[in-house]
Amino acid sequence: MPSPSGPGSLTGFPWPVESARLGNGLWVIVSEDHTAPVVAVNLWYDVGSRHEPTGQTGFAHLFEHLMFEGSLHVPKAEHMRLIQGSGGSLNATTNPDRTNYFETVPAEHLELALWLEADRMGALVPALTQETLDNQREVVKNERRQRYDNVPYGDAWLRLLALLYPPGHPYHHATIGSMADLDAADLDTFKAFHTTWYAPNNAVLTVVGDTDAATVFALAERYFAGLAPNPDLPPPPSGSDGDASATGEVAAPTEREARETVVAEVEAPRVYLATRTAPFGSVAYDAVTLLATVLGSGRGSRLYQRLADGARLAQPDSVAAYSVDLAHAPAPLLLTATTRPGVTAEALEAGLAELVDELAAGNPAVAVTAAELDRAKALLTTGWWQQVATVGGRADILGQYATQLGDPARAGEQLPAWLAVTTDQVAEAAAAVLQPHDRVTLTYLPAAKEAAA
Amino acid sequence: MSRRAGDATSRLVPEPPGPGRQRPYRFPQVVREVMPRGQGQARGQVVAAHLPGQPLAVATLLLGASASHEPTGREGLASVLARALEEGTAARDAAAYALALEGLGAELFTVVDWDSFRVGVEAPVERLPAAVELLAEAARTPRLDPADVTRVRDDEVTSLRMWWAEPGPRADAALRADLFGADQRHGRPVHGDPASVAAVSADEVAAYHQAWLTRPGALLVAGDLDRLDLDALGGAAFAGTSAQPAGADGPAATTARPARRILLVDRPGSVQSTLRLGHTAPPRAHPDYVAMSLAGTVLGGAFTSRLNHLIREVRGYTYGIRADFAHSRRFGAFTVRTAVHTEVTAPALARGVGENIRTDAAGVTEAELEVARSFRAGQLSVDMQTPGAIARALTTLVIHGLPDDYHATLRNHLLNATVEEVSAAAATHLRPDRLTLVVEGDAAAIRGQLAVTGLGDLADATV
Numbered sequence: 073m074p075s076p077s078g079p080g081s082l083t084g085f086p087w088p089v090e091s092a093r094l095g096n097g098l099w100v101i102v103s104e105d106h107t108a109p110v111v112a113v114n115l116w117y118d119v120g121s122r123h124e125p126t127g128q129t130g131f132a133h134l135f136e137h138l139m140f141e142g143s144l145h146v147p148k149a150e151h152m153r154l155i156q157g158s159g160g161s162l163n164a165t166t167n168p169d170r171t172n173y174f175e176t177v178p179a180e181h182l183e184l185a186l187w188l189e190a191d192r193m194g195a196l197v198p199a200l201t202q203e204t205l206d207n208q209r210e211v212v213k214n215e216r217r218q219r220y221d222n223v224p225y226g227d228a229w230l231r232l233l234a235l236l237y238p239p240g241h242p243y244h245h246a247t248i249g250s251m252a253d254l255d256a257a258d259l260d261t262f263k264a265f266h267t268t269w270y271a272p273n274n275a276v277l278t279v280v281g282d283t284d285a286a287t288v289f290a291l292a293e294r295y296f297a298g299l300a301p302n303p304d305l306p307p308p309p310s311g312s313d314g315d316a317s318a319t320g321e322v323a324a325p326t327e328r329e330a331r332e333t334v335v336a337e338v339e340a341p342r343v344y345l346a347t348r349t350a351p352f353g354s355v356a357y358d359a360v361t362l363l364a365t366v367l368g369s370g371r372g373s374r375l376y377q378r379l380a381d382g383a384r385l386a387q388p389d390s391v392a393a394y395s396v397d398l399a400h401a402p403a404p405l406l407l408t409a410t411t412r413p414g415v416t417a418e419a420l421e422a423g424l425a426e427l428v429d430e431l432a433a434g435n436p437a438v439a440v441t442a443a444e445l446d447r448a449k450a451l452l453t454t455g456w457w458q459q460v461a462t463v464g465g466r467a468d469i470l471g472q473y474a475t476q477l478g479d480p481a482r483a484g485e486q487l488p489a490w491l492a493v494t495t496d497q498v499a500e501a502a503a504a505v506l507q508p509h510d511r512v513t514l515t516y517l518p519a520a521k522e523a524a525a
Numbered sequence: 526m527s528r529r530a531g532d533a534t535s536r537l538v539p540e541p542p543g544p545g546r547q548r549p550y551r552f553p554q555v556v557r558e559v560m561p562r563g564q565g566q567a568r569g570q571v572v573a574a575h576l577p578g579q580p581l582a583v584a585t586l587l588l589g590a591s592a593s594h595e596p597t598g599r600e601g602l603a604s605v606l607a608r609a610l611e612e613g614t615a616a617r618d619a620a621a622y623a624l625a626l627e628g629l630g631a632e633l634f635t636v637v638d639w640d641s642f643r644v645g646v647e648a649p650v651e652r653l654p655a656a657v658e659l660l661a662e663a664a665r666t667p668r669l670d671p672a673d674v675t676r677v678r679d680d681e682v683t684s685l686r687m688w689w690a691e692p693g694p695r696a697d698a699a700l701r702a703d704l705f706g707a708d709q710r711h712g713r714p715v716h717g718d719p720a721s722v723a724a725v726s727a728d729e730v731a732a733y734h735q736a737w738l739t740r741p742g743a744l745l746v747a748g749d750l751d752r753l754d755l756d757a758l759g760g761a762a763f764a765g766t767s768a769q770p771a772g773a774d775g776p777a778a779t780t781a782r783p784a785r786r787i788l789l790v791d792r793p794g795s796v797q798s799t800l801r802l803g804h805t806a807p808p809r810a811h812p813d814y815v816a817m818s819l820a821g822t823v824l825g826g827a828f829t830s831r832l833n834h835l836i837r838e839v840r841g842y843t844y845g846i847r848a849d850f851a852h853s854r855r856f857g858a859f860t861v862r863t864a865v866h867t868e869v870t871a872p873a874l875a876r877g878v879g880e881n882i883r884t885d886a887a888g889v890t891e892a893e894l895e896v897a898r899s900f901r902a903g904q905l906s907v908d909m910q911t912p913g914a915i916a917r918a919l920t921t922l923v924i925h926g927l928p929d930d931y932h933a934t935l936r937n938h939l940l941n942a943t944v945e946e947v948s949a950a951a952a953t954h955l956r957p958d959r960l961t962l963v964v965e966g967d968a969a970a971i972r973g974q975l976a977v978t979g980l981g982d983l984a985d986a987t988v
Contacts, residue, residue, distance in 0.1 A: 093977070108909075108910050109548030109549070109550065109551075109905050109906055110910065145539050145541075145773060149834065149838060152828045152829045153829045154541065156827050156896055156900045157829070157896035157899050158899060158903060159899045159900055159901075159902055159903010159904060159905060159907065160900075161904070161908070176907045177903070177907070178547070178548070178903045178906055178907070179548050180545040180546060180547045180548065181544055183542040184541055184544070187541050190538070191537055191894075194535040194537050195537055205627035206841070207839070207840075207841045210839070210840075210841025210842070210866075211837055211841050211843070212844075214841070214843050214844040214864070214865070214866055217796045217797045217844075217864075218559055218843075218844045218864050221796050222796050222797045223691055223692065223794060258625070282548060289801060294538065295537075295538055298535055298536025298537060299535045318852075337690075339686055339690045340683075346985075351840060370623065370627045371619070371623035371627070372620070372623040372627045372628075376623075381619065387684065387687070389687075390687075412683065447628050450627065450628055450630035450652075451632075454631065454648055454649060457580045458581065458647070458913075461911040463910065468918065517945045
């Protein structure tokens with residue numbers, strides 16, 4: 073493994089990155105590292121829940137499940153059996169922007185992983201059956217119950233998206249989708265979904281680990297070059313402003329203050345403040361990332377010091393602030409805290425609001441200090457190295473920067489970009505994104521309990 | 526779209542390729558030192574793994590203050606102590622401590638389990654020495670001001686109440702009490718419950734610290750040892766400690782319950798039922814450890830396992846189901862965990878028990894075991910890429926007294942296990958007729974279906 077830092081050459085990605093494009097448009101990225109005898113294979117498909125039309129919420133994610141249920145040369149259950157039977161780990165995720173599929177396998181099984189990925193990219197449709205769809209529809213409905221419906225505050229993210237982005241916006245609805253839409257899903261829709269989006273020219277294939285670029289390019293040629301591209305990829309859905317990410321400007325407040333109060337089966341009142349910031353990949357978003365870390369990461373953060381420790385309004389475990397990396401519209405920034413016993417939701421919300429209002433107002437007496445920024449940079453530095461410590465984490469980052477920013481080498485610039493953010497830039501970001509008239513407030517209140525008999 | 530319809534225009538390779546040249550397995554080089562080397566002082570052990578070129582490093586102080594030593598009625602005492610370590614030290618107050626540690630890019634992590642109490646830090650390797658000094662400052666010289674400790678205790682009670690409102694923790698507690706007895710420490714939750722933590726006093730926290738965190742323990746280090754001075758790290762971690770004899774702790778006595786039964790935990794309005802199926806198992810040192818764990822893998826340890834295939838991939842009852850044998854030094858348990866749609870609670874339970882019966886009675890097949898062997902062996906490489914994962918592997922070595930080449934040996938044992946051995950372990954260590962079947966769900970909706978499963982008597986749990 074190369075040294076992570078040298079004089080004047082700070083990079084967050086001290087490994088080689090090579091890339092090539094197949095004739096059908098598939099972008100192949102390789103990063104060699106022989107530290108461990110393992111290799112990660114990762115595919116980013118540039119399709120997510122933002123592409124779903126009305127009435128088809130949850131389809132991109134349900135489709136992700138179908139990708140594990142067999143393809144032309146891979147019988148049902150065989151994909152999992154072959155990867156796990158090789159000693160590998162595998163999974164996939166769907167978010168508003170994209171769908172990624174990934175496995176890490178002992179290095180001698182690289183070719184098998186590529187064969188499996190090629191088969192389901194090129195020929196999933198012949199293996200799709202009503203039985204498989206019906207089965208995975210039930211699995212996904214149980215996923216929704218388990219992750220969102222059956223846990224306290226579990227639907228917060230679903231509600232926040234709807235409050236942050238107007239109806240018709242690609243980020244308005246949640247990736248998990250609605251039960252009604254999932255029930256209405258028919259097989260032909262999913263066949264068309266694959267035909268449209270799962271094309272080599274809509275994907276980035278990244279391989280990281282104990283192999284070399286020449287080997288990977290040759291294998292990619294063998295397994296993927298025969299797949300037909302889709303020359304008619306639809307344009308990005310309306311409502312997105314993907315090009316804005318290149319400008320580096322923080323999106324102007326859109327004057328959309330919103331609030332919602334939910335009475336639910338929860339133990340204690342919880343408040344979320346959320347705003348729209350800037351698209352992932354922009355200079356402004358880097359400043360927002362630092363701002364979020366100053367506000368909400370660790371015991372030295374403002375939320376912890378002021379609300380958990382100082383005023384004792386919030387449960388110490390409950391305070392957090394973070395931005396969500398979304399690239400095709402101003403990405404959300406969330407702050408959250410849950411009340412200590414005896415504290416009202418109003419008191420907690422007032423404490424949270426005071427903390428962000430004073431930053432938004434630009435009062436120099438409470439501006440983010442150099443020491444606070446250094447603390448945030450130190451935490452982000454450790455976090456970054458943790459993220460790239462595995463070949464799988466590294467492959468996903470390369471796929472992300474290639475798909476969303478057009479260049480995997482941008483991965484090496486992320487850490488230096490964070491370290492270059494100044495207190496002035498954080499102050500500007502705070503003033504731009506924390507204004508009260510552009511803020512979403514979501515409050516959970518406990519349902520009244522029946523008096524004990 | 527006709528161009529790709531049926532994918533007729535795509536050329537694919539129809540046959541899966543075989544494996545390439547296998548790479549040798551290698552666990553990082555392990556270095557062990559006893560410190561200090563002088564006479565007449567408390568001696569701590571440093572166990573380190575060399576990760577050349579790795580930008581991050583982890584240091585974990587491993588101490589004996591495990592949950593097992595907590596007094597009856599004070600379950601969670603060690604967890605309160607763990608939380609209180611960061612509320613100021615002899616040298617600085619809580620806010621200054623947080624800024625000093627986080628300024629290095631590190632945060633303190635604490636783990637309390639049945640075998641150990643661990644305090645650790647992860648930081649860029651050049652900052653690890655300073656982070657270890659701060660780790661030691663918190664672990665060895667915490668302020669433990671009674672007012673702070675009382676507040677931390679109250680926060681922990683609140684935190685547990687929040688946690689217990691989620692599906693799962695109450696089912697786990699009901700299962701544990703039924704397996705080991707609520708009068709036993711290991712029959713109660715590892716981090717206590719809201720009532721037991723509320724009973725903890727500041728004096729008890731200070732006494733627990735005095736009894737356990739003044740012992741040297743062991744320091745585990747995973748990182749680039751060319752850039753780390755283990756003597757200095759050990760010196761910081763063991764400064765001011767004193768040796769005390771360790772108490773004997775043989776295997777805990779356990780008795781399997783006489784017959785299978787269902788315990789119902791009411792969670793009104795729940796749209797899923799949380800299932801926990803379990804029985805006792807031997808401690809970690811049992812000679813069947815590898816065969817037992819492979820039986821668990823075939824039954825429920827992988828996506829391709831029997832349980833997940835039937836309950837998720839065929840029936841669609843759940844998002845996922847897993848089962849495993851888990852072992853501490855003194856006891857073990859076999860547990861199946863899942864959450865299923867409320868309306869299929871009884872059939873999911875019946876089919877889950879059915880797979881246990883089948884595996885116990887008929888063992889495993891070579892095809893299944895081949896996947897399980899390779900999966901478990903491969904995971905030793907796939908899961909151990911980070912300093913944090915290597916530090917956890919060192920923890921296993923120290924807690925269970927295992928040699929430096931343990932992981933390589935384990936890998937060989939996994940790869941060489943036979944169908945006969947694993948089937949025999951399944952027959953010995955799976956006891957489907959003794960299972961406790963805990964169901965946490967909407968009792969009003971599921972009591973009727975549970976009463977007529979024929980799987981065992983139905984009782985209400987008291988959690």
